[in-house]
Amino acid sequence: MEIRRKNITSISYIQVSDYSEFNNSFLPPVEFNNEVIEFLKMVPVDLLQLSDSLEFLELCNRTLNQNGIDFSFFYSHSFTSLIDLLETTPQLTLVFLDSKSEIHKNIFAKFKNSEKIYFHFRNLNDFNLSAKNIVLNYQDFVQLLVERQDSILKALGINNFIINPSVNIIYKNFNPFFYFIPTRNNYFLLxxxxxxxxxxxxxxxxxxxxxxxxxxxxxxxxxxxxxxxxxxxxxxxxxxxxxxxxxxxxxxxxxxxxxxxxxxxxxxxxxxxxxxxxxxxxxxxxxxxxxxxxxxxxxxxxxxxxxxxxxxxxxxxxxxxxxxxxxxxxxxxxxxxxxxxxxxxxxxxxxxxxxxxxxxxxxxxxxxxxxxxxxxxxxxxxxxxxxxxxxxxxxxxxxxxxxxxxxxxxxxxxxxxxxxxxxxxxxxxxxxxxxxxxxxxxxxINKTFRFSITTETITKTLVILGNNEDPFKFWHDRVYESSIKNGFAVRHCLSLNEVKHFVHLLKPDILIFDCHGGVDDESKTTFLKIGNEILDGKFVIENEIYAPIVFISACGTAPTYGTYNIIANAFFEAGSLSVTSTYIPIAINSGSFLYLRILEKLPFAIKQIIHKNWLEFICHIIRTSTLSETYLNIQKKYKISTDEFVKSNSKALMDSLVFSERRKLYSELDEHIQKLTSDKKLHYSETIPEFLLYSNLGRADLILFKDWETAYIEKNVY
Incomplete structure (x- = not known):
């Protein structure tokens, strides 16, 4: 992973809170029970938006700028870290403080004469002061940027730039205001x-x-x-x-x-x-x-x-x-x-x-x-x-x-x-x-870090085999054979210490667990079983067991009823960006076959520039798992011409890649397979739908394939 690069014109927004961390699973964090994010909905993410917003949108699309709102949160007990950040951040910054807090007043006092750090106070009526860099509301902030642009741009080292927010007359009536409150996000986005x-x-x-x-x-x-x-x-x-x-x-x-x-x-x-x-x-x-x-x-x-x-x-x-x-x-x-x-x-x-x-x-x-x-x-x-x-x-x-x-x-x-x-x-x-x-x-974490899938990712993949039972061992030889062919690492771990050792030693980009999963009904949490030991969220967080991408081939590690603290949450807290987990028990054979397909298809997908992001790739592999299983089953049971079988199977896989073809493919799969088997059995519909048992957690859409990214930039920038 690497830190996201920020444009010098981007605007940094920082909220400071005196509350201590609050981790009730069902209630919203009390730290955000204010109007800070509502404020953010009405202000620009970048100064370029105040020059030509449509040009900024096109620039973001052409350069794959996925930085979003640069919003950070600090607790006031991290005073020193916050001061260091404010002193070193080159971008324009707006800090949200509470006038009832003495610590917040100290932060303001230190930077009250800054040309590029502004402050918005909650409870300002209780704080009798005035300064040039106090912002009263979002309109005041935009107005200050216009009025003081010379001093601001000079402090940022930006030349030949004019802040002049305006709306093209064509779009004056493009964005009606609805009194149905849930639509407001889109209103402000537009x-x-x-x-x-x-x-x-x-x-x-x-x-x-x-x-x-x-x-x-x-x-x-x-x-x-x-x-x-x-x-x-x-x-x-x-x-x-x-x-x-x-x-x-x-x-x-x-x-x-x-x-x-x-x-x-x-x-x-x-x-x-x-x-x-x-x-x-x-x-x-x-x-x-x-x-x-x-x-x-x-x-x-x-x-x-x-x-x-x-x-x-x-x-x-x-x-x-x-x-x-x-x-x-x-x-x-x-x-x-x-x-x-x-x-x-x-x-x-x-x-x-x-x-x-x-x-x-x-x-x-x-x-x-x-x-x-x-x-x-x-x-x-x-x-x-x-x-x-x-x-x-x-x-x-x-x-x-x-x-x-x-x-x-x-x-x-x-x-x-x-x-x-x-x-x-x-x-x-x-x-x-x-x-x-x-x-x-x-x-x-997605605002701060970015991760791309490169030609090295497959060699930086670690598969942890956490079980020695015969149904699992049946697939282990196949996993090792694939590792020799494709270059990923496999480690047989029957203890938590072994998991910790190999994760820290190899520092994988992709971490795959092949083991049993379980649910602690008393604590409503899920866990992985490594040998006879329990890998729970506490161990994951305390020992930093993570990779940017985690794939869990285990039963029911993200149930949708009966738990409220799934192990994926721990991987996110440790630093992961995407965790694929399961809703209910999966079959060992189907689960093993699925993650082996990931390991076999990933090198090809990287080299051939097929997929834009990890979400597109992983959804394709999961979506076609039941399809592939169906074709394998009929190949074993029926005497089918090799040419006809390959043609039908290949077409189904290709159609599944194309958004506009998927609905038709789903509706006609049984009919296509019946032409091969010459019977009326609903082969696809009667296959256990393992593809429905997985859930891709996190922002897998933000994880790009590096070669795709390079090709996109070449087409749209150079």
Missing amino acids: NSIIGNFVVSSDESVQEINKKNEAETQKAGKVPNSFERQNSYLSQINNIDFFQMISLKKGLIKLVTNIEPKVSPLILILPFNNPDIKSLYKNNDVIDLIQTEQTENYISNVTTKKTITMAIAGSHIVKERITFLDNVSFLHSSFAFSPVLRLPIQGKSIYRELSFFRSLSFASLSNPLNRKKLRRSILQFGNKLSKKVLSPNLQDTIKERDGQIVAITDLPIEWLTINNIPLIFTHDVCRLPETSLHGLMSIHA
């Missing part, structure tokens, strides 16, 4: 794209709040419609417009025909985890904070509560949803991504979801039950899509050639559109909603 940083409203805050309330009351009259959600349609289309017009006009040139055409969609699906009951003894409180929303985002309260309790419950829910909206905006800034927040889900899907709970793992491993997996998953996916997605938005997502970054604890990969699971048609990565503080950590 403003940043078109350069509308001096936006001001004729309406007061009180008037806007009043209209927000009126809009909610209107929606309450049709609670089961998707009327409000359809507000997203024009916003998503307008954000995508700028990328599509760049492609059509040749301003942006693609490297391959299969890479995504538009930026990832940030999709939020809040879920009331049933395990939240462990935090509260009062059932009334639990009912309130587990309130679901209807299709039209109306809270569905089924029991009568006191007014006081109702207000308290709605306040807790509002804090959580506001935090999710805010953190999703930070994640959207990496690639100017539209944001779609779906209605809160909970009790109404517990029954369908409980089939996959950790306590049912033994039952799910039963061969008879595994044959029902596809049906059970599709039933859940169909119900979920009907509850959270309007028909119009289903059509938009179905046709939108872009990856998906989902913030949710639910298996979003199983959501279906026209009875086809999302993970088959789209590249999906997921950021676990629980624990909530982890969402900020994932943003922070």
Whole structure:
């Protein structure tokens, strides 16, 4: 990994807090219970946006600038580190402080005469002072940048540059303001794209709040419609417009025909985890904070509560949803991504979801039950899509050639559109909603570091074989054979000390675990079993067991029901960027075959410049795992012409690479295979769908293939 390079024109935003670290899994970090991120939504990420915002957007797209908002967080007990950072940061900086804190006042006093460090105080009324670098609000900040640009640019060492924010007349009415609050992320994102940083409203805050309330009351009259959600349609289309017009006009040139055409969609699906009951003894409180929303985002309260309790419950829910909206905006800034927040889900899907709970793992491993997996998953996916997605938005997502970054604890990969699971048609990565503080950590590490897949990555891959049982040993010889051929490392580890030793010694780029997984039902955590020892999150963090990319070939290490502290969270805290894990038990043969395909296909994918990013690659390998298994099964059972078999198999694999072909491929696979076998059996549909059991956690979309990156820059910069 390497530190992301910043432009001298980028703006650094730093929040300082006196709170101590707070790690409750279900509640939003108290440190962010303020308006700091709301402020960030209305200011530029770079001074270049204040000169020509559309040119800045094109520049980011052409140069693969994925830095996003440069937002950092410091606790005031890290005073010395913060002072060092402020003294050495060459960029313009805005620091968010609290006037009630003496430490914060000391920070301000040290830099109050700086030409490139500005301060915004919360509770400013309690702090009677004035200085040239105090910012009152976002409009004041933009105005100060315009008025003091000479001194600011001189301090930054920038010449021949003018700060003059303006909006092209063509886009004056391009971004309507909706009173449906969840759409605000896209409103502010579009403003940043078109350069509308001096936006001001004729309406007061009180008037806007009043209209927000009126809009909610209107929606309450049709609670089961998707009327409000359809507000997203024009916003998503307008954000995508700028990328599509760049492609059509040749301003942006693609490297391959299969890479995504538009930026990832940030999709939020809040879920009331049933395990939240462990935090509260009062059932009334639990009912309130587990309130679901209807299709039209109306809270569905089924029991009568006191007014006081109702207000308290709605306040807790509002804090959580506001935090999710805010953190999703930070994640959207990496690639100017539209944001779609779906209605809160909970009790109404517990029954369908409980089939996959950790306590049912033994039952799910039963061969008879595994044959029902596809049906059970599709039933859940169909119900979920009907509850959270309007028909119009289903059509938009179905046709939108872009990856998906989902913030949710639910298996979003199983959501279906026209009875086809999302993970088959789209590249999906997921950021676990629980624990909530982890969402900020994932943003922070991706904002600070970047990692690319190079020709050396395969030789810097480490496979840890953590089990000696016969079903595992059957595959070990094949793994060692592949390692000799492709150059990756394999270590047989039956103790935690061995894992620690080899991870620290080899410092892998990709770390693969092949072992048993398990769930501690008492602590609601998941773990890996190395020999007879338990590799849990505590050991991972304390001993820095990580790699930029982690792939876990083990059973049920990221269940979606029955746990709230999966081991992937520990890998992220230790420093990983992407962790592929499993929802429920996987078959040893299928799991081993899958990660061997990763190791066999990765060298070819690197050399041939096939995939843009790790998400595209890993989703293709997982998506085609069941497909490949089906073809292997019929090859063993039927006498099929080699030419016909290779032609059919190759076409299916090639079609799976192309977004526009995947829906048709999924629908017609059984028919294609029937032509080879000359029977009516549904070979693909009756194969256990192992591809649905994996979840790619973290921002795998930000991990680029280096050769693809080089080819892209050559096409679009030089």
